[in-house]
Amino acid sequence: xxxxxxxxxxxxxxxxxxxxxxxxxxxxxxxxxxxxxxxxxxxxxxxxxxxxxxxxxxxxxxxxxxxxxxxxxxxxxxxxxxxxxxxxxxxxxxxxxxxxxxxxxxxxxxxxxxxxxxxxxxxxxxxxxxxxxxxxxxxxxxxxxxxxxxxxxxxxxxxxxxxx
Amino acid sequence: xxxxxxxxxxxxxxxxxxxxxxxxxxxxxxxxxxxxxxxxxxxxxxxxxxxxxxxxxxxxxxxxxxxxxxxxxxxxxxxxxxxxxxxxxxxxxxxxxxxxxxxxxxxxxxxxxxxxxxxxxxxxxxxxxxxxxxxxxxxxxxxxxxxxxxxxxxxxxxxxxxxxxxxxxxxxxxxxxxxxxxxxxxxxxxxxxxxxxxxxxxxxxxxxxxxxxxxxxxxxxxxxxxxxxxxxxxxxxxxxxxxxxxxxxxxxxxxxxxxxxxxxxxxxxxxxxxxxxxxxxxxxxxxxxxxxxxxxxxxxxxxxxxxxxxxxxxxxxxxxxxxxxxxxxxxxxxxxxxxxxxxxxxxxxxxxxxxxxxxxxxxxxxxxxxxxxxxxxxxxxxxxxxxxxxxxxxxxxxxxxxxxxxxxxxxxxxxxxxxxxxxxx
Numbered sequence: 220x221x222x223x224x225x226x227x228x229x230x231x232x233x234x235x236x237x238x239x240x241x242x243x244x245x246x247x248x249x250x251x252x253x254x255x256x257x258x259x260x261x262x263x264x265x266x267x268x269x270x271x272x273x274x275x276x277x278x279x280x281x282x283x284x285x286x287x288x289x290x291x292x293x294x295x296x297x298x299x300x301x302x303x304x305x306x307x308x309x310x311x312x313x314x315x316x317x318x319x320x321x322x323x324x325x326x327x328x329x330x331x332x333x334x335x336x337x338x339x340x341x342x343x344x345x346x347x348x349x350x351x352x353x354x355x356x357x358x359x360x361x362x363x364x365x366x367x368x369x370x371x372x373x374x375x376x377x378x379x380x381x382x383x
Numbered sequence: 384x385x386x387x388x389x390x391x392x393x394x395x396x397x398x399x400x401x402x403x404x405x406x407x408x409x410x411x412x413x414x415x416x417x418x419x420x421x422x423x424x425x426x427x428x429x430x431x432x433x434x435x436x437x438x439x440x441x442x443x444x445x446x447x448x449x450x451x452x453x454x455x456x457x458x459x460x461x462x463x464x465x466x467x468x469x470x471x472x473x474x475x476x477x478x479x480x481x482x483x484x485x486x487x488x489x490x491x492x493x494x495x496x497x498x499x500x501x502x503x504x505x506x507x508x509x510x511x512x513x514x515x516x517x518x519x520x521x522x523x524x525x526x527x528x529x530x531x532x533x534x535x536x537x538x539x540x541x542x543x544x545x546x547x548x549x550x551x552x553x554x555x556x557x558x559x560x561x562x563x564x565x566x567x568x569x570x571x572x573x574x575x576x577x578x579x580x581x582x583x584x585x586x587x588x589x590x591x592x593x594x595x596x597x598x599x600x601x602x603x604x605x606x607x608x609x610x611x612x613x614x615x616x617x618x619x620x621x622x623x624x625x626x627x628x629x630x631x632x633x634x635x636x637x638x639x640x641x642x643x644x645x646x647x648x649x650x651x652x653x654x655x656x657x658x659x660x661x662x663x664x665x666x667x668x669x670x671x672x673x674x675x676x677x678x679x680x681x682x683x684x685x686x687x688x689x690x691x692x693x694x695x696x697x698x699x700x701x702x703x704x705x706x707x708x709x710x711x712x713x714x715x716x717x718x719x720x721x722x723x724x725x726x727x728x729x730x731x732x733x734x735x736x737x738x739x740x741x742x743x744x745x746x747x748x749x750x751x752x753x754x755x756x757x758x759x760x761x762x763x764x765x766x767x768x769x770x771x772x773x774x775x776x777x778x779x780x781x782x783x784x785x786x787x788x789x790x791x792x793x794x795x796x797x798x799x800x801x802x803x804x805x806x807x808x
Binding site for chain 2: 234237238239241242244245246247248249250251252253255256259260261264266267268270271272273275276279280283284287288291292295296298299303304306307310311314315318319321322323325326328329332334335336337338339340341342344347348350351
C-alpha cells in the first residue's frame with residue numbers, strides 16, 4: 220500500500236469540480252447548438268449537414284490520414300539511406316506544401332467557375348501557388364545543405380576530439 | 384480483428400504521437416477555437432442584436448480587427464487540427480472499439496467534435512470566397528449552430544481528458560516520469576499512453592500472424608527516427624505550416640501583411656474606388672434605380688418626413704472621415720469617406736437623441752436591404768451618409784448615390800443604395 224503514491228484528495232476534488240463544471244457547460248452548449256439547428260436551420264438542410272459531417276470523417280480518417288501514413292512510411296524506410304535530419308526537413312516541406320494546397324486549390328477551382336465580381340479572388344492563384352512551391356523547394360534545398368554541413372562539421376569535430 | 388486493430392495502432396505509433404504533444408497542440412487549437420467562437424459571437428450579435436445590447440463604437444477598427452482575427456485564426460486551425468488529429472490517429476484503432484456505454488459516449492462525442500470542427504473550418508474558408516455551390520445547406524445558420532456544438536464538445540472533451548491534460552500540462556510533469564504501470568488498462572488515457580509506447584504496444588501486437596502479420600512486420604521493420612528529433616521536427620513543422628498559411632493570407636485583413644498576400648480571397652486596394660466589393664449593383668438589382676434622376680432619400684420620424692435630393696445632401700455640411708469597411712468575410716479596407724452626418728439628418732426631423740433608426744436600401748431580395756442601427760452609432764460624429772469614397776463619388780457598386788458608413792460595424796450593415804431612413808422611437 221505504501222508504495223502507491225496517493226494523489227492528494229484536494230487535487231482530486233478540484234479535478235472533479237472542474238470536470239463537472241466543464242461537462243455541464245459542454246452539455247448546455249450542445250443543447251443551445253441543437254436548438255439553433257432546430258430553430259434557424261431549415262430542415263431540408265439537415266441531410267446535407269449530416270452528409271458533410273460523415274464525409275469529413277471519411278475523407279480525413281480514410282483518405283488523408285492513410286495517405287499521410289503511407290508517405291510517412293516511405294520516408295521512414297528511406298531512413299536507411301537518407302539522414303533523419305534531411306527526412307525531417309523534407310517532411311516539413313511536404314506537409315506545408317500540402318496544407319497550402321488544401322487552402323488554395325478550392326480558390327483556383329472557384330475562380331475557374333467564376334465569381335460574382337472581379338474583386339473576389341482577384342489574384343492569379345495558380346501562378347502564386349507555383350511561385351510558392353518554387354520558393355518552398357529552394358528553402359528546403361538550402362535547409363538540407365545547411366543541415367548536412369552542420370552535422371558533417373560536428374561529426375568531424377567529434378572524431379577529432381576522440382582521435383586525440 | 385483484435386489483432387488487426389492492435390497491429391495498426393502499433394504501426395502508427397511514432398515518437399510525436401504522445402499525450403504531451405496532444406496537450407501542446409490541443410491547447411493551441413482550443414485557444415484558436417475559443418477565439419473564433421468569441422469573435423464570431425461578437426459579429427453575430429452586431430448583426431442580430433438582442434434588444435438590450437449596446438456596442439462600442441471605438442476603436443474604429445474594432446470590428447476590422449475582431450473579424451480579421453476570426454478569419455485568420457480559422458485559417459490557422461487547418462494545420463492545427465490536422466496536427467492534432469495526426470497525433471491521436473492511432474486511438475481510432477483502439478481495441479475493443481467500445482468497452483462500455485460511457486466509452487461509447489466518449490467516442491461518439493469525439494466523432495461529433497471532429498466532424499463538426501472539420502466541417503466548420505471548411506465551410507468558413509469556402510464562405511470567404513463565396514463557394515456556396517459546394518455545400519447543400521445555408522452557410523450562416525449552419526456556421527452559427529455548429530459553433531455551439533463545437534465549443535460544447537470541446538468542453539466535454541476537456542472534461543473527459545482532464546487527467547491526461549493535467550498530467551501533461553507542464554513538460555517537467557510529463558510522460559517519462561509517470562510509471563507506465565500506474566495507467567489502468569480500462570481508462571482511455573491508458574490507451575493513448577500505450578499508443579505512444581512501443582514496448583507496451585509490442586506486447587499487445589505480438590499475436591499477429593499470417594499475411595497481416597507479415598505486412599505489419601514489414602511496416603515495423605522500417606527504421607524509427609530518434610524520438611527527440613522526431614518530436615522537435617513535428618513541432619517545427621506545425622509552427623512553419625501555421626506561420627505560412629497566416630503570412631500568405633492575413634494580408635486581406637491586416638495591412639502589414641499585404642506584401643505577402645499570395646492566397647487570400649481578397650486583396651487590398653483592388654476594386655472600384657480602390658476598395659473591394661461584396662455585393663454588386665447588378666446582384667442587388669439596383670442598376671437602374673440607383674442612377675434614376677428622381678432618386679431621393681426620405682428621412683422620417685413618425686408623421687414628420689423630409690425628402691433629400693442628391694444635391695440637397697451635398698449642400699449640407701460635409702464631413703471627411705477615415706473609416707474601414709470591414710467585411711464579415713474577413714477582408715477590410717481603410718478608406719476616406721465624405722458626406723453629411725447621419726445625426727444631422729436625424730435632427731432635421733426632430734429625432735430624439737436616444738432614438739434608433741431603420742435604414743432601407745433600394746436593394747432587392749436581400750435580408751440586408753433593411754438595417755437597424757442603435758443610438759450609439761446614430762449619434763456618433765463619424766457616422767455618415769457617405770456620398771464620396773476616396774475622393775470620388777461612390778461607385779455604383781459601393782452604393783451610389785448614398786450609403787451608410789459607421790465605425791466598428793460589419794460591412795453588411797453599412798447599407799448601400801440608401802432609399803429611406805426612419806427614426807424609431
